[in-house]
Amino acid sequence: MESSSRCKYYKLVGPFVDNELSDSQKQDMALHVENCAECFNEVNKAQQTGLLIRENLIVEPTNDAMREIWENIHTELTNSHNFKTQQKRSVLKHFNKAKFWISAAAALIVISVGTLFYSFPYKTGNLQSNHCFVESIDSASASIMVFETPKNKMTVFWIFENESSS
Amino acid sequence: MKILFVIIISSIVFLHTFIASAQRSPAVFIKVDVIYASNERAFIDKKISRIVNDLKSLFAYSNYELIDIHSLETKYHQTGQIPLPNASKLQIVPLAEQAGYILLNVLVNRSNGYIMNTNFRIINGGTILVGGPRYKKGVLVFAITVETMR
Numbered sequence: 001m002e003s004s005s006r007c008k009y010y011k012l013v014g015p016f017v018d019n020e021l022s023d024s025q026k027q028d029m030a031l032h033v034e035n036c037a038e039c040f041n042e043v044n045k046a047q048q049t050g051l052l053i054r055e056n057l058i059v060e061p062t063n064d065a066m067r068e069i070w071e072n073i074h075t076e077l078t079n080s081h082n083f084k085t086q087q088k089r090s091v092l093k094h095f096n097k098a099k100f101w102i103s104a105a106a107a108l109i110v111i112s113v114g115t116l117f118y119s120f121p122y123k124t125g126n127l128q129s130n131h132c133f134v135e136s137i138d139s140a141s142a143s144i145m146v147f148e149t150p151k152n153k154m155t156v157f158w159i160f161e162n163e164s165s166s
Numbered sequence: 167m168k169i170l171f172v173i174i175i176s177s178i179v180f181l182h183t184f185i186a187s188a189q190r191s192p193a194v195f196i197k198v199d200v201i202y203a204s205n206e207r208a209f210i211d212k213k214i215s216r217i218v219n220d221l222k223s224l225f226a227y228s229n230y231e232l233i234d235i236h237s238l239e240t241k242y243h244q245t246g247q248i249p250l251p252n253a254s255k256l257q258i259v260p261l262a263e264q265a266g267y268i269l270l271n272v273l274v275n276r277s278n279g280y281i282m283n284t285n286f287r288i289i290n291g292g293t294i295l296v297g298g299p300r301y302k303k304g305v306l307v308f309a310i311t312v313e314t315m316r
């Protein structure tokens with residue numbers, strides 16, 4: 001008797017409260033519960049509180065839920081950090097054995113590369129540094145002016161030849 | 167790891183021996199770009215665009231052609247000679263090395279005497295320009311780059 005007069009959604013109240021419905025079913029049910037007093041009361045009864053209905057209707061998590069999420073994230077991060085630190089420690093333990101030789105080899109490579117660069121200060125095609133100091137200058141038949149170019153700072157000796165000398 | 171160490175040590179010894187031998191007779195490398203500057207047309211050779219962009223702010227030529235490149239290896243107190251297009255000669259003598267600078271003597275000779283004689287110190291790898299000798303309808307510009315091993 002009782003079952004025949006029940007709303008057809010009634011049988012979904014339990015799964016709805018237990019969060020066992022699919023997303024689309026959940027949405028349908030949530031909409032229905034808003035408009036059906038019977039189901040609303042059943043859901044309320046099942047939960048002893050109306051909070052769950054709100055949680056199912058509103059997607060935004062509550063502050064408590066957010067705090068819980070952040071606590072979980074923090075825990076996850078802390079755990080993974082600990083794991084990585086542990087991994088690092090075990091790698092370091094290995095490294096310590098070879099540490100001396102690796103350091104010695106690294107130092108020698110640095111020294112030899114440094115020596116190489118210091119001994120071969122080639123700047124092929126590099127005109128950035130063209131520092132020049134003119135110590136003396138003279139000409140038998142021309143006038144000479146000395147300039148410096150603005151960009152590459154190249155010293156320019158410009159010879160003004162007399163008509164007779166060309 | 168010990169093998170690696172031995173390899174590194176021996177390569178350093180080799181390197182130092184090589185450097186020491188190079189230092190005994192330091193070669194001086196000289197490169198001269200011979201550039202023809204005129205107002206015959208508006209043209210800039212891409213190979214010398216960097217020098218020309220700098221030169222253009224000083225001189226009003228519109229045409230810059232790279233007409234010759236000379237490379238020579240010389241030593242201190244050894245004269246390097248470069249023939250120039252206008253029947254003149256460029257003589258370059260590296261005189262000494264002083265704290266990363268090379269002391270040079272540069273002489274521009276004509277058949278009837280020198281038109282420039284200068285001593286200057288240039289940073290190793292640096293470039294100077296010598297310009298002005300008349301050629302065709304314009305002038306010649308020499309870009310002289312000097313490099314040495316220490």
Ligand SMILES: [Zn+2]
Pocket residue numbers: 007008009010032036037038039040
């Ligand atoms: Zn209902």
